[in-house]
Amino acid sequence: xxxxxxxxxxxxxxxxxxxxxxxxxxxxxxxxxxxxxxxxxxxxxxxxxxxxxxxxxxxxxxxxxxxxxxxxxxxxxxxxxxxxxxxxxxxxxxxxxxxxxxxxxxxxxxxxxxxxxxxxxxxxxxxxxxxxxxxxxxxxxxxxxxxxxxxxxxxxxxxxxxxxxxxxxxxxxxxxxxxxxxxxxxxxxxxxxxxxxxxxxxxxxxxxxxxxxxxxxxxxxxxxxxxxxxxxxxxxxxxxxxxxxxxxxxxxxxxxxxxxxxxxxxxxxxxxxxxxxxxxxxxxxxxxxxxxxxxxxxxxxxxxxxxxxxxxxxxxxxxxxxxxxxxxxxxxxxxxxxxxxxxxxxxxxxxxxxxxxxxxxxxxxxxxxxxxxxxxxxxxxxxxxxxxxxxxxxxxxxxxxxxxxxxxxxxxxxxxxxxxxxxxxxxxxxxxxxxxxxxxxxxxxxxxxxxxxxxxxxxxxxxxxxxxxxxxxxxxxxxxxxxxxxxxxxxxxxxxxxxxxxxxxxxxxxxxxxxxxxxxxxxxxxxxxxxxxxxxxxxxxxxxxxxxxxxxxxxxxxxxxxxx
Numbered sequence: 001x002x003x004x005x006x007x008x009x010x011x012x013x014x015x016x017x018x019x020x021x022x023x024x025x026x027x028x029x030x031x032x033x034x035x036x037x038x039x040x041x042x043x044x045x046x047x048x049x050x051x052x053x054x055x056x057x058x059x060x061x062x063x064x065x066x067x068x069x070x071x072x073x074x075x076x077x078x079x080x081x082x083x084x085x086x087x088x089x090x091x092x093x094x095x096x097x098x099x100x101x102x103x104x105x106x107x108x109x110x111x112x113x114x115x116x117x118x119x120x121x122x123x124x125x126x127x128x129x130x131x132x133x134x135x136x137x138x139x140x141x142x143x144x145x146x147x148x149x150x151x152x153x154x155x156x157x158x159x160x161x162x163x164x165x166x167x168x169x170x171x172x173x174x175x176x177x178x179x180x181x182x183x184x185x186x187x188x189x190x191x192x193x194x195x196x197x198x199x200x201x202x203x204x205x206x207x208x209x210x211x212x213x214x215x216x217x218x219x220x221x222x223x224x225x226x227x228x229x230x231x232x233x234x235x236x237x238x239x240x241x242x243x244x245x246x247x248x249x250x251x252x253x254x255x256x257x258x259x260x261x262x263x264x265x266x267x268x269x270x271x272x273x274x275x276x277x278x279x280x281x282x283x284x285x286x287x288x289x290x291x292x293x294x295x296x297x298x299x300x301x302x303x304x305x306x307x308x309x310x311x312x313x314x315x316x317x318x319x320x321x322x323x324x325x326x327x328x329x330x331x332x333x334x335x336x337x338x339x340x341x342x343x344x345x346x347x348x349x350x351x352x353x354x355x356x357x358x359x360x361x362x363x364x365x366x367x368x369x370x371x372x373x374x375x376x377x378x379x380x381x382x383x384x385x386x387x388x389x390x391x392x393x394x395x396x397x398x399x400x401x402x403x404x405x406x407x408x409x410x411x412x413x414x415x416x417x418x419x420x421x422x423x424x425x426x427x428x429x430x431x432x433x434x435x436x437x438x439x440x441x442x443x444x445x446x447x448x449x450x451x452x453x454x455x456x457x458x459x460x461x462x463x464x465x466x467x468x469x470x471x472x473x474x475x476x477x478x479x480x481x482x483x484x485x486x487x488x489x490x491x492x493x494x495x496x497x498x499x500x501x502x503x504x505x506x507x508x509x510x511x512x513x514x515x516x517x518x519x520x521x522x523x524x525x526x527x528x529x530x531x532x533x534x535x536x537x538x539x540x541x542x543x544x545x546x547x548x549x550x551x552x553x554x555x556x557x558x559x560x561x562x563x564x
Contacts, residue, residue, distance in 0.1 A: 004264075011265045012236045014048035015041045015253065016214070017283070018063070019080050021244035022052070027287050031062040036286055037241070038067070042075040044279050045268040046253075050108065050238070051077045055098035064102040078149065079104035083111040083136040086124040090139035100144055107144070108182070109136055110151040113169040114158030126165060130172040137176025150178040151214060156190040159198045167205055180210045180236060185225055188218025188248060192228035199232035212236030215251045217243060222251035223259055230265060241283035242291060254280045258297045258329055277330035290492060293390075297329045304334040306345075306389065334392070346371040346399075355396050355548050360405055370403065377402035384527065385508045391525035393515075393545040394538070409547045410477070412540055413446040413455050417465040417532065443468035449480050466493070466535040473543055481547055483554045488546060491516050495531055513538040517546070 018034040021027065034052055041049045051067060052060035067077055081099035084090045099107055111133040112118045118129040137148055150173035152158075158166035170181050183202065185195065195213070203211050213229040213236070215222040226237050239256050243249035254276060257267050277298040284291045293300040303326040313320040318333070326332050333352075350356060350364040364370050377398055378388055388395050400406035419441045441464055448455040458476035462468035470490065478484050492514040497507045510527045511534040522545060526537025 009265050011267050013046050013267050014238050015046050016050040016238045017240040018052050019050045020250050021240045023246045024244045031059050034063045045272045048076050053080045054102040055095035068103040076105055078106035078108050080108050083109050083132045086128055090135040107146040108149040108151055110153050113152035113166045114154035115162045115165045117154045134172040134176040137178050141177030148178045149180040151182045151184050153184045154186045155183040156185050182212040182214050185215040188216030192224045195225045196228040196232045199229045199234050203233035210235055214238040217248045223255045226251050254298045255296050274330045343371040346374045353396050374399050374402050386527050390512055391523045393522040394524045394541045410544045411448040416444045418442045441465050441468040443472045445472045465532050469536055470539045483550045489516050509534055511535045511538050515542050
């Protein structure tokens with residue numbers, strides 16, 4: 001990369017999740033969701049956010065009404081719209097009138113930059129399309145003080161077909177008053193070589209304008225195309241959180257930010273890089289989606305090492321299999337315990353364990369026979385249908401049990417689940433089902449804790465059996481373990497057929513559950529022919545792990561307080 005000044009090395013990011021992300025299959029954002037992303041981006045140091053399309057729906061109109069009354073500090077927001085309709089005066093176009101009302105400090109208009117698209121999609125002439133672009137920007141330029149950006153839709157297709165016309169569309173936008181030219185890789189099928197060549201030519205033709213790119217990911221090239229554009233001189237990139245967007249999504253901020261950083265460019269403040277994994281998770285939860293675990297840089301598997309040779313090499317020198325330290329992005333290394341593991345995996349798990357005492361860690365690390373005992377226990381568990389790859393907490397408990405070093409704090413004697421369905425009009429159940437019925441599940445758990453000989457019963461109600469069992473157990477534990485946090489939250493619940501089972505509807509199933517207490521996250525697992533029983537195993541493991549962990553912390557705090 002040629003030598004660049006600090007100013008030239010800065011790449012401006014714009015999050016388009018509130019608009020493009022809302023077009024994701026299976027996602028529907030409320031006004032509160034879109035406003036949440038504005039604040040989320042501000043916290044992460046992303047300078048611009050496209051808040052929505054005020055001319056398209058009431059939700060987006062509510063978003064801009066709120067932003068007008070409560071302008072956010074530390075971030076600039078844009079309103080999205082389209083150029084005037086064909087054969088219509090700009091001042092008579094209702095969508096342009098609506099976008100003026102938004103009061104947004106940035107207005108982005110999209111217009112066709114492909115000769116083919118103009119004729120096939122707009123059913124108009126190339127000349128009329130140029131007038132639609134220039135007239136629309138001229139109208140906005142005369143009637144508001146907003147900064148005007150042009151989204152040149154299908155630009156790279158148009159450049160490949162007829163570069164002179166694609167450039168003439170950009171010229172029409174500039175003539176009307178557009179100050180920023182965003183080249184849209186709309187179909188997601190362009191390659192980095194074409195993107196580089198096109199951006200370089202645009203940059204030379206419009207040296208007084210900031211050039212940007214809006215890449216889609218249909219060929220899994222969105223990040224590569226964004227990097228090519230930046231290397232060619234683009235200094236603005238549109239992207240979404242976790243690759244949300246139409247079809248295969250847009251460029252992913254969680255991949256784009258690290259890649260630009262590794263290429264020597266600046267995007268968000270350096271101190272926000274370590275918040276990236278958490279930011280990705282929060283963004284996913286906000287729209288009720290599950291992140292892809294192998295997501296680069298921020299995924300749970302991004303720094304997971306399963307093979308014995310890999311784990312051994314990483315233990316000696318992390319850069320052997322890690323191009324960047326996981327902590328840079330707020331992630332962490334995971335050494336997986338499985339049938340693919342070797343003794344080095346066991347050593348790495350022991351070193352990272354939260355539950356092992358220092359003495360026990362030393363014993364494991366210095367004795368290969370003890371390491372083999374743990375490895376044999378893992379292999380036996382996986383032979384029974386378990387996959388321990390993701391379940392860090394269950395794996396630590398398994399290791400302690402294999403070494404006979406676990407003093408269980410929770411002993412479940414029995415558990416019962418009773419579900420009821422309340423129907424207001426029993427004579428017409430089909431009509432009631434259309435309106436919605438009320439379902440309640442009651443769980444009763446008989447449990448012994450802390451090595452006591454006496455047991456106690458506790459109960460709770462919830463919408464489902466796992467929730468009711470979890471609440472019942474938590475209720476009893478909090479009364480007897482005052483050091484437990486008041487909240488233990490189930491973050492994610494996954495059920496799948498065990499890889500070891502091939503019995504169709506009678507297959508063994510595995511449940512994996514992610515938990516958090518607002519301080520850290522852990523995962524447990526259970527396996528059974530009965531999905532409720534598998535989930536219950538995961539719940540009990542989660543609470544055992546949490547109690548063990550809090551006892552260690554409590555004892556450590558007491559020991560420190562007693563020290564002179």
